Structures are given as C-alpha cells and as structure tokens.
Amino acid sequence: MARYLVTGGAGFIGRHLCAQLLDEGHEVRVVDSLLDQVHGGQPRADVLNEVEFIHGDLRDRAITAAAVRNVDAIFHLAAEVGVGQSMYEIDRYVGGNDLATANLLQEVIARPVERIVVASSMSVYGEGLYVTPDGNRIENAGRTSEQIQARQWDPVGPNGERLTPTATDETKQISLSSIYALTKFVQEQQVLITTRAYGMSAVALRLFNVFGPGQALSNPYTGVLAIFASRLLNNERPLVFEDGCQRRDFVHVSDVARAFRLAMATQDANGEVINVGAGEPHSICDVGKMLAHAMDRDIEPDVLNEARAGDIRHCFGDLSKAERILGFRPDYKLSDKLGELAEWVARQQATDRVRDAKRELETRGLVA
Template structure:
C-alpha cells in the first residue's frame, strides 16, 4: 500500500481535512501549496515571520509543508521525491470569476496539471487521485412527465431574461423533473471553471492510462464544513452565506432560490478520497462524491440562519441569472457506494451545527457585494 502521500493544495479547505484523514490512517503526508491570497488572506497572514511562509494554524502539524506553486517544475520535482501516491487538489475555484479571469484559471488548473503529469511521467507513482467537480455536468439529469430521460436540456437566454427559471420539455411544454445525476451523463461545460476541471480529470485519466499509472477522478458536489475560506466571495455557497450572516448582512440568492444542489460534508469527501486511494478496482474510473440528497438554496440559507440565530436576516432574492449557473444538479452516488464502499455519514443538518460552532470564533470579510458588482459590470448577470 502507498505510504508516502503528496497532497497538492493540501493547505486548503478540502486538502487539510484530507491530510487529517490520511494521517489518522497511518500515512505519511506532504503538502504542496502556494497559499493563494484569495483563499488564505493577506501577506501578513501568510508570511507572519517576514519572508518565511507559514501554513494555516489548522494544518496538521504532522504533515510536512512545502511552500510552492504546482506550476514550478523545480519545486514540484522536489515535492515528489520519495512519494508513492498523489492527490491533486491544487486549483482555483469559482464559476463567476472564471468567466473573466480566464488566464488565471487556465494557468493554475490546466497548466498546473500538465506540469504535474510531466513530472509523474519521469517519476511514476502508484496512484493519482484528482479532484474534479460536479460543474462539468452543467445542468443535471432530467425526466419528462412520461418518465423519459431528457439529455442536453438547457435554458434559453430569452426565458432567463423573463425570469422563467425552470427547464421545459420543448415538445409538450411541461416542466422537466430533475433526477439524480450519474457519472454517465454527458458533460455540458457552462463556465471556464467547469472546462478547466474537465480538462484536469481528462488529462489525469489519459496520462494515467498511457503510462500505466492507476488514476481515479472524483467529482465533488457542493462541499461544506470548517476551514472553508470566509473572505473569498467565489468559494462554496455555504461559506458565502456564513460570511454574510457573520457581518449581519442577509444572504444574496440568484434566480428565485428554488434551484437545487447536493451538499456534502468535507469529512465525507476526505473519506472518499482515502477510499479512492485504497480500493484497487477504482482505477481508471470517475465517481460522484456527494450526499445523494437535493436541497433548495433558499432552504439551505434558512437552515444556516437558524443555527446561527440570524432568522431576522431574510435572504435577498435577486431574481437574476448569473452566467455559468445551472438550475438543478444533485448526485447519484450509487457507483461510489458499490465500488468504493462510500457511505456519507454527516447530514447537512449535523454539519451545519458543527459549522456554526466553528464560525463563532471566525472573522469574515464580506466581499459578496463587490464580487456581484464585478459580474454586473462585465454583463455576466441577466
């Protein structure tokens, strides 16, 4: 079994929890992270000792930390010395921002993956596990009123301008019903971020196959939990809501708040990552990692308000569409259950209670309004 593990992006939200999971299971862990200011804050926080970079306090002290960028060949080759397996989590995350910071997203996500894979061709490892995303699906899977699967359903610009949010069966004029989305659904890339994540998983699987390096891709759905950046307005929706509530501002919701997503605990995601490493028959495959449950965004905002005692802050329903957004998508996790033995253990409700305890000791810089203004200025909201 692989014992020495490199986690790129390991000082981040998901990566740090993965480090804990691996260390608990007896692995030796090395982290490579550039401590991006969008995630980790200002230089004074990232470099409290002058020029010497310091990882966040929450990063497990038993993990070896290397400060560096995955695009830097020299640093990367050093990080790979003595490594048996790699978790590739290093990436910029954000649907809206990706539509105008195109170079950054393609550089970090695509070029970073290419540099890593070239290094692994020279020095193969026993396994690669790459973090992909549910965003590659675009819209989730739908059925007609007759129960027939509807593939490739999309919303027109015309209907979005009118505030008609649901997807319709063009033949019958009836609303399509969202159903769990399996890995077999054809990708429909609706943002630069989605394209970059699809490229990451395809590159890893392709090179893994060509050079006989066992590779697994995990498509994460909406991951939530402690340590998620609260000052990054492009991060997960629950962290964005939390940032608003902590600053006594109401959460801002696009469309009508009835769009559905799958929220999965970061603890379950970390366990899924370890299983992908350990299960032999997972190699060469792609797995959805979610909770298997669908929640309306407005419903989730209300649940968070309740645990934070912020019920007085009613969500602002904008009635606008953000370019790159989709209506409904939630996971079919049956493949991960059957192959990996993956079983989500933390419900949204349980996770929110723990999250509220962590949030009580946090300070968040609310940048949601400025981020939304940037999208509007660029014509990326309708």
C-alpha cells in the same frame, strides 16, 4: 503505510484529508501556493505543521519536481475554485488548474506513482439530469438567454413539457457552462489519459457542494454555504440568485476526505470517475434559512431574481457508483452538521466581499 503528496493540501478539503491521512499513520507532503484569495489573513493551519510543506505553485516546474520526489501516490486537489471569477479571469483559471496539472503529470511521467486521485467537480455535468413526464431521460436540459430574461428559471423539455430534476449519474453527458467547469474536466481527463498511457492508475472524484468548518469565509468565490455564513456573520442578508429554488447537493467535508482515501485504496476504482455527494437535494433559499437558524440570526435571504452567467438550475448526485465501487455512503446530511458549521463560524472573522464580487460580474455583463 504510504508516503502521499497532497496538492492544494492547505485548502479546505486538503486540510481535512491531511488530518485523516496523518491519523492513519501515513507520511504526508503538501504542495500549495497559499493563494491570497483563499488564505489571506488566516493563520497557518495546525495540520500543516505535521506535514512536509512545500510552498509553491504547481506551474513552477522546480516546485513540481520537488513535490513528486519519492512519493507513492498523489491526491491532486490544487485548483482555483471560483465559477463566476473564472468567466473573467480565464488565463488565471486555465493556467492555475490545467497548466499546473500538465506540469504535475510531466514530472510524474519521469517519476511514476502508483495512483493519482484527482478532485473533479459536479460542474462538469452543467445542468443536472431531468426526466420528462413520460419518464424519458433528458441529458441536455438548459436555459436560453430568452428564458432567463423572461425569468423562466426551470429548464423545459424539447416540446415545452415540464421536466423533473433527478439524481445525476456519471453517465450523464458532459456539458460545460463555465471556464471553471472546463478546467476541472480538463484536469480530470489529463490525469486519466496520462496515467492510463504510462501504466499508472487514477480515479477522478466529481465532488458536489462540499461544506464544513475551514472553508475560506472571506473568499467571495468559494462555496455557497461559506459565502452565506460570511454574510450572516456580518449581519447581512445572504444574496440568492434567481428565485432561490435551484437545488444543490451538500456533502460534509469529512465524508469527502474519506471518499478520497477510499478512492486511493480501492483497486477496482482504477480509471473511474465517481460522484461524491450526499444525494440529498436542497434549495438554495432553504439552505440560507437553515444556516441563519443554526447561526441564531433572524435574517432572511435576499432573493435577487437575477441570474449569473454559467450558473445551472438543479444538480444533485446519484451515489450508487460510489457505493458499488468504493463502498462509500455519506455519514452526514446537511442538517446533521449545520450546528458544527455555525459553531466554527462564530469563532471566525470574515470580511464580506460578496457585493464587490457581484459588481465585478455586473460590470462585465455576467449578471442578467
């Protein structure tokens, strides 16, 4: 049995991970700043009563020093998670994610651990991988602002040819299109570089869209399913940017927590970056409809035909590396677990702040 630190362990994924670690008989310490945007108005989660809990921000060196004392290994999940918000609160994201990680690593140099598993994100890929009609890989697909203004939502090839989105693997070139993505890439690389230099080990998991019970419903900057659930719970239409045909990969939080445990336990994973998704693309509009159905709401998504700065069109994961190295295969598909999500949501209250969040972007010219 090991003694683990889980940073951001009071958050959505962190709580599920803590519960699984406790079930396995490990000792768990959590450090979390309990950000108001994530936790405001929510009762303290039960699982936090079963761990050693340190309330504080990783940017505070005294907190970080206390957090890493006498732990065998670290799951580093603490981060600010809003893509849109990161485009106008840059100092908050760089500080909360990257300075915080730097502090953690400074302490770890002084008190080495066996391994750090860091939560990275599919956002580091930017636009996902595409193939041309001839089968050539296109790693740098993207859309110009002129294309977006013309509502030409799908990226096209260098000669205007049609591109087909395909599963994105870890070798795809990095393409950072938001400050959030930049901070996640810096987090993952800080951890990999520092642990390698000091003879420790590390794994970075690039998570796709995580869903399940416990995501912060009143946080308008969180995952799309939680945002849609909050709208539907308040009998409002989910707001869908672009034409709603953009595709994402939704992975259940229990699968993600299991992937973290496998990444910690698998010797051969040292130094690797590994995708964790469900490998099944869904259009955002379909997701809105599926969730409305699961929540028993006769409410159609509101398709805005507007684009947010930093958004990408399609990205879903190639999971072959996760299977090969970690033996990870998702247990669940989106459709398996929407009922569970709907049941949980029905027992919650959610303040719908989605319109306010959209206005914040609009006043800064970040919606086209």
